[in-house]
Amino acid sequence: MKRIIISLALVFSLTLNAFAQEETPTYSGKINQVKVFLAQAQIEKTVSFPLKAGNNEIILSGNSQNMQTQSLQFTSINDFIITDFTPFIQYVQPTQPSEEKLSNEKKLKLKILRDSLDLLNNQNSDSYTLVSILSREKQVLDNMKIISQPQSIDSIPKIKDGLNYYRDKMMEISKMLQKENAIVSKRSIRINEINNQINIILQGAENNFQPRNEYYIRLNIYSDKNIPMSKLSYTYNVGGVYWQPFYDVKFTKPNEPASFILKAQLTQQTGEDWNDVKLIFSTEQPNNRRMLGELYPYYLNVPQPKARALSKQANNVDGIIATVGGVSAYDAEVSEYEVPTANATKYSEMTVTELTMLGKEYEVGMKHTIVSDAKEKIISLETKSTKADYKHYTIPKIEKAAYISALMPSWEDLELMEANGKIYLENNYINDTYINPLNTSDTLNLSIGQDKRVAVDRKVAKTKPQKTGLLSNTTETIVTITLSIKNNNQTPIDINVVDQIPLSSQEKITITAGDLSNAQYDEKTGKLTWDFSLKALEQKTITFNYTVRQPKGVNLILN
Numbered sequence: 245m246k247r248i249i250i251s252l253a254l255v256f257s258l259t260l261n262a263f264a265q266e267e268t269p270t271y272s273g274k275i276n277q278v279k280v281f282l283a284q285a286q287i288e289k290t291v292s293f294p295l296k297a298g299n300n301e302i303i304l305s306g307n308s309q310n311m312q313t314q315s316l317q318f319t320s321i322n323d324f325i326i327t328d329f330t331p332f333i334q335y336v337q338p339t340q341p342s343e344e345k346l347s348n349e350k351k352l353k354l355k356i357l358r359d360s361l362d363l364l365n366n367q368n369s370d371s372y373t374l375v376s377i378l379s380r381e382k383q384v385l386d387n388m389k390i391i392s393q394p395q396s397i398d399s400i401p402k403i404k405d406g407l408n409y410y411r412d413k414m415m416e417i418s419k420m421l422q423k424e425n426a427i428v429s430k431r432s433i434r435i436n437e438i439n440n441q442i443n444i445i446l447q448g449a450e451n452n453f454q455p456r457n458e459y460y461i462r463l464n465i466y467s468d469k470n471i472p473m474s475k476l477s478y479t480y481n482v483g484g485v486y487w488q489p490f491y492d493v494k495f496t497k498p499n500e501p502a503s504f505i506l507k508a509q510l511t512q513q514t515g516e517d518w519n520d521v522k523l524i525f526s527t528e529q530p531n532n533r534r535m536l537g538e539l540y541p542y543y544l545n546v547p548q549p550k551a552r553a554l555s556k557q558a559n560n561v562d563g564i565i566a567t568v569g570g571v572s573a574y575d576a577e578v579s580e581y582e583v584p585t586a587n588a589t590k591y592s593e594m595t596v597t598e599l600t601m602l603g604k605e606y607e608v609g610m611k612h613t614i615v616s617d618a619k620e621k622i623i624s625l626e627t628k629s630t631k632a633d634y635k636h637y638t639i640p641k642i643e644k645a646a647y648i649s650a651l652m653p654s655w656e657d658l659e660l661m662e663a664n665g666k667i668y669l670e671n672n673y674i675n676d677t678y679i680n681p682l683n684t685s686d687t688l689n690l691s692i693g694q695d696k697r698v699a700v701d702r703k704v705a706k707t708k709p710q711k712t713g714l715l716s717n718t719t720e721t722i723v724t725i726t727l728s729i730k731n732n733n734q735t736p737i738d739i740n741v742v743d744q745i746p747l748s749s750q751e752k753i754t755i756t757a758g759d760l761s762n763a764q765y766d767e768k769t770g771k772l773t774w775d776f777s778l779k780a781l782e783q784k785t786i787t788f789n790y791t792v793r794q795p796k797g798v799n800l801i802l803n
Contacts, residue, residue, distance in 0.1 A: 268462070269293065272306040273478070278614075279524040279605075280510065285485040286315070287516070289478055295324060295471040299464065307459040308482045308514040309333060315481035316461070322474040324467040336458045343446070350445050357445075361438050364431050371428045378421050385414055456515055484514040484616075487525055489625075491665035491679055495632065495650060495692060502632040502650055504658055506625045508606075513618040520611045525625060527603035527661065595625050604659075628658045636695060636739035640702035640727055641803070646739065648692045655688035667692060698737070701728040704803050712793065720793050722758070723802050727786040731778035741774040745790045746802070753800070758789040 273289030293302055313331045320326070346354065388410060467474075492505040508525050512518070594609025606625040614621060630652050638646040660681045667674045667690065674693045703726045709719035731737050743763075747770045748755050757765065763772040763786075774786060794800060 268301050268303050270303040270305050270460075273304055273476075275516065275518055275521050277522040277524065278518055279526055280485055280487050280508075281526050282488070282529045283486055284312075284481050284483050284530065285512070285514070286479055286481050287514075290475060291478075292473050292475050295322075295465060295467040295474050297467055297469050299327075299466055302463050302465065304461040304463065304478070305458065306516070307461065307480070308484070308516045309457040309459060310483040310514050311459040312481040312483070313459070315479070317479050319477040320474075322471055324465050324471065324474060327464045327466055329464070330462040332460055332462065333457050334460050336456055346445070354442065354445055357438050357442050361435060361442075364435050364438070368428055368431050368435075371424050371431075375421060375424050375428070378417050378424070381417050382414065382421075385410055385417070458515070481530065482514045482516075485510075485512045487511070489527075489661045489663040491660070491663055492668060493665050493677065493690060494668045494671070496670055498634055501629040502652060503627060503629050504660065505627045506606075506661065506663075508623045508625055510614065510621045510623060511618055512614055513616050515616055517616050518612070518614040520613055523608040523612050523614075523623070525606045525608070525623075526600070527605075528600065597626060630654050630658055634692075634738075636698060636737050637691075637742075638698070638700050638729065638739065639742045640700050641743055644700045644702060646695050646698035646700055646729070648695050650690045650692055652688040652690070653686060665690075669693065695733075695737075697732040698739070699728075699730040699732060702726070702743075703728075706802055709794075709796075711796070717796050718793055719796050720791060721802065722789055722791050724787065724789040728783065729778065729786075730783035731780060734780050736777055736779045736782075738775070738777050741776075741786065743772045743788070745770045745772065745788075746792075752795050753798075754793045756791045756793075758791060760788045761786050763788060 271291050271293045273291035275287055275289050277288040279286040279288075287308070291304060311331065316329070316331065318326055318329070343351070343354070388406065461478075487508045487510045490507055490509060492503075492507065494503040494505065510525075596607040596609070598605045598607070608623060608625065612621075612623065631654060632650040632652050635649055635651055636646045637649055660679050662681055663679050665677045665679050667677055669692055675691070677690055705724045705726070707722040709721045712718045712720050725743065727741060727743065729739065729741060731739075745757055745765075746755055760772060761774070763774050765772055772788065776784065778784060792800065792802060
């Protein structure tokens with residue numbers, strides 16, 4: 245019997261050893277570089293491990309669950325061959341570190357928290373005892389004869405005295421209970437807070453490690469010889485990463501160039517923290533599956549009759565609003581989110597740029613740590629400058645105000661990206677704008693803001709409608725508009741003034757232009773434009789008129 249037991253024990257021991265020997269070694273790679281595309285990123289890792297001569301099997305752990313397995317690529321630094329690999333997902337539960345491995349600072353913090361916890365628990369224990377005693381006192385009061393058996397009291401004065409005693413004592417006990425329960429409630433909240441802080445220290449929550457799925461990669465490797473420490477580099481693409489460009493456009497003085505500071509607004513929630521990594525931002529967009537289409541035969545058909553579209557109103561001013569870089573100079577609003585700009589220019593000078601076949605890459609000069617927390621990070625990429633000329637614009641019919649715009653004739657040299665921007669004047673935020681590099685204009689025009697030192701006024705005068713003949717059913721009205729612009733600056737300015745003459749959509753209504761005060765007149769749109777200069781403190785008046793003929797009794801808005 246003993247021999248059988250010994251034999252079974254030996255077999256069991258050999259089986260355990262066999263399992264132990266068959267356990268596949270697992271290694272975790274270190275992220276060295278991240279190339280961030282517009283909607284994903286390429287992670288580059290290196291990992292070291294020993295190899296024996298012959299066949300080896302290892303597992304690479306700690307890879308994002310958002311890994312795109314089809315993008316996996318391996319580069320061996322030593323002489324060995326990867327015969328095959330298998331990615332698979334595994335659920336990872338955070339391990340609780342032993343207290344012995346905590347730093348002295350965390351051990352001290354843990355002791356202070358636990359001492360506070362013991363004190364609060366002892367105080368609550370005393371409070372529970374007091375609450376129990378007070379509750380019993382209330383029960384005794386309720387059992388008094390004056391309350392439970394008032395009919396047994398033979399004297400009215402005794403009943404009154406008993407009731408007064410009961411009332412006073414019950415109020416006193418109730419207040420004490422209420423106060424003590426409130427104290428216990430506050431202590432309990434503090435106890436929960438301390439327990440949470442203790443759990444954070446013990447569970448490693450300060451490292452932002454939560455239970456999650458991770459991709460593991462099982463590798464089969466063949467080596468001709470023993471390699472004490474081999475190195476392997478591998479890359480893969482991940483989702484859950486986004487970056488979008490935006491510009492800080494800075495203007496200082498009229499004789500100084502404008503600066504365009506390109507910044508990246510980065511968000512990553514890949515499940516992996518990027519600790520001290522090199523960042524490259526790319527304008528490319530992999531896997532967008534876009535390709536040139538095919539031209540099919542185009543057949544002409546007789547169009548079906550459609551309902552007549554409504555005509556535009558005579559006073560429509562669409563198309564004459566001074567749109568600057570895709571955003572109306574008069575519709576810009578202050579953004580709720582203002583990006584810090586300190587040291588942005590100096591930092592962005594460290595970025596190295598490189599043109600690729602499908603875009604451009606920006607290699608950031610310093611390494612960064614980007615935690616997987618879905619919070620926005622702002623990183624400066626590039627700073628470029630260009631000469632800027634300044635001009636004033638006004639449309640008095642829309643607003644009696646003048647706006648300054650910066651004109652940049654050499655803007656193509658900046659190689660700007662399509663992006664939102666924030667305009668700063670002498671480091672003061674002015675408004676938002678939009679940079680459109682697909683603009684075909686020779687000059688980039690960005691609105692800086694309103695110049696309140698330029699006064700603008702517009703007055704409208706109309707003659708009384710008069711018949712065009714004794715028997716005519718048509719009346720005629722002459723409209724005269726006077727524009728007044730005064731430059732209250734101490735320096736001269738160039739200004740563009742825009743107004744309009746209404747258009748008619750009916751044959752019965754005719755508009756005839758009169759004296760237009762040398763304006764540039766577009767008969768198709770009715771747009772009037774004047775360009776001139778104003779010296780310091782100079783004022784200019786522009787007067788133009790037009791004549792409107794209309795059927796008698798028809799009311800038109802003439803402004």
